[in-house]
Amino acid sequence: MTGRDSGAPLAPIGNSPVVILVRPQLAENVGSVARAMANGGLFHLRLVAPRDGWPQERAWRSASGADRILEEATVHPDVDDAVADLHHVFATCPRPRHVVKPVLTARGGAAELRAICGRDLRAGILFGPERAGLDTEDMARADALIRYPLNPGFSSLNLAQAVMVMGYEWWVAADDTPPRTxxxxxxxxxxxxxxxxxxxxxxxxxxxxxFLRNLPKRPGMVRNLRHFFQRGEVTEQELRTLHGVVTELALGRRLRGRDERQG
Incomplete structure (x- = not known):
């Protein structure tokens, strides 16, 4: 899906985690992150030492209407300042580097974040710079790491994709949409x-x-027809169409019989 969805209010829904971009390099990526955040119901953005400063007009051009997130984003000189008011901090990390911490999947992390936020505690998720990701000092500020279980032969994500995965899992952790309709x-x-x-x-x-003239086989043939139509969720409109088909077939048979008798 593309384009701005004006039908959904762009406003925080309850207590949600803060997305913290550590030393982001490109304004366009920050804008794409804001769009991904809005998709997943994440509305609090903090920037740690953005390379080109802040604000940057290019970010708004790639946000697809998630302007409020960018307008309310705060800038911090370092990670310590960005997480100072939070109770729990998770860090996304594709390649843990000699760090002894719990490692969660995005789904597991989202479940824990839901539980934390449900207790009215504030939580945040650290995302590293586009080129190299978070360094060891950044990860030292986190309670746990989040690592996405992707194709081990190619697990590279851009910044907005990484945020989108986390936003999606955060959203579906509390979503009651049936898996099939x-x-x-x-x-x-x-x-x-x-x-x-x-x-x-x-x-x-x-x-x-x-068609059902073979009386010994008739019950089984009728059962087979019933099984066929009972197997799926046939709609009322489809039944009307089938009624019409059967009626026209019967009419055609009667007309042919009349013609044969007249001939």
Whole structure:
């Protein structure tokens, strides 16, 4: 999906983690991070010693409407200052370097962040510079590390992608969207009564045309037809179409029979 979604309010929803970009290098990346944050319901951004200073107009051009996040972003001279008011800090780290700390997946980290924020404690996630990531001193400020389980042969992410993964996991950790739905638009899934009405119509016409003339096999053939239509969530609109098909087939059969008799 691209473009700005004006239907969703760009405002914090409850207590959410702070995204902390440590020494970001490109303003365009900061803007893309803001967009990813808004997608995942993360609205607090802090910048630690941005290379080109702040604000930078180029960031707004790549934020796709996530302006409020950029406008309210704060700038800090170092990591200590950026995390001073937080209770828990996690650090994303693709390659832990001789650090003894708990290592979480993005999903595990999001679950722990939900629990922390649910206790009205403030949490933050450190993301390192585009070129080299967080250094050992940065990671020393974190309670735990977050490492994404990606293809070990190619696990490189840009800054906005890294934030997007974390934002997505943060959002779905509290989301109740069912994993599978059926889009029915203006129609609805057919009830058993509607389905049985169609089956009666179909079987009557199959009897009339002789398709079910083999009486020993008839019950099994009817069951097979029932299994076919009961297997999926047939919609009311689809049943109307099938009714029309059966009616036209029956009409065609009757017309052919009349023509044959007249001939």
């Amino acid at each position: 059926l889009m029915t638009n203006e129609t609805h899934v057919a009830t058993k009564g509607e389905l049985e009405n169609f089956m009666g119509h179909l079987i009557r016409e199959l009897d009339a045309c002789g």
